[in-house]
Amino acid sequence: MPTKKSIDFERIRRIIIIRLAPLGETVLMTPVIRALRQRFPDAHIACMTDSIRTDLVRANPNLNEVIPYQSSLPRLIYCMAKRSFQLAVILQPTFRLVLHTFLAGIPYRVGFETNSGGRRLLHLAAPNDTNQHETARYLDVARLLGIEPESDEPEVFVDRNSQAWASEFLRHAKINGDSLVIGLNPGSGTTYRRWAKERFAVVGNWLQAEYNAQLIILGGPREADLPYELAASINGQTTVITDATPMQLAAIIQKCNLFVSNDTGPMHLSTALKTRTVALFGASNPVQWAPIWPQHKVIARNSMEEITVEEVVSAVQECLDGASVATN
16 A cells, blocks of 8 residues: 555645535534645645535635535546546545545545455555544544644634524524523434433523523424423523524524533534534533533533533533633
8 A cells, every 4th residue: 555655745736525424523524624725725625525514614715616425326436537636535434435536536545444444445544543532533634644733623614695694583583782692502413412401491591580691592303392392491582493504503603602502513513613612411422522622611421411500500601701701
């Protein structure tokens, strides 16, 4: 297998990054996009991702192109081959994707060792080490190319249309710019990662009583009536959003002063948008998934039932006090 020295870096003019993933992983791969742009400032860098998230990824200024993944194998191979990429960066340990880049004739391929293929068809392969933060795992692949990233913090960019949409939405909800806006995210893809809505309600009522906060409750299609049930348990006015696109979701979270969330995609969006976040972890792995950047607070226990209202209130106070200090 060729070594790093055998890759002709002067030849690299067109790069494709591949990561087919849920929202959180899509956000957490952004340090690799930034690092590749720093290493190859003049290259054409494309990213292949799931079609539902292309609007969010396309706004990244470090990318020249976003390519929606196609389920048709011939179309997928042709889509990559016709663009004449010289380097494929595959950010998931899936041999099928490595094979696709090989069949597309991409000369250099780097990524993770895969369960079914090991290092096969990869010029450079990193161990798939999940005993570290997910951003560090992705950056292991970038380091194969001799890149030492300036930062491991993810980033998300919100386009102007979505910023305007969010402003108009808040105007209709009678949430003005002088209000303290707090986002609550009671759902997640799996129920064992959800903090009890009754406890979210206690925190929500406390935020309204203590800070006169305007509350926005976010939810997705998997959460059914959960956001509305939480809203009904809060004494004051709340605003519920359940049908936003990923980009619209980002635009709303960007308007929040603080975001309280279970371990789920919107939590990763919030941290990438630099919105102060209180992240709640029960059965999921905080080493791999919890935000590691100092402006956020993580409460991690063996189960969600072990997280108390008092702990969350304390973390919220710390975040809000920190935000006050930062702006004074």
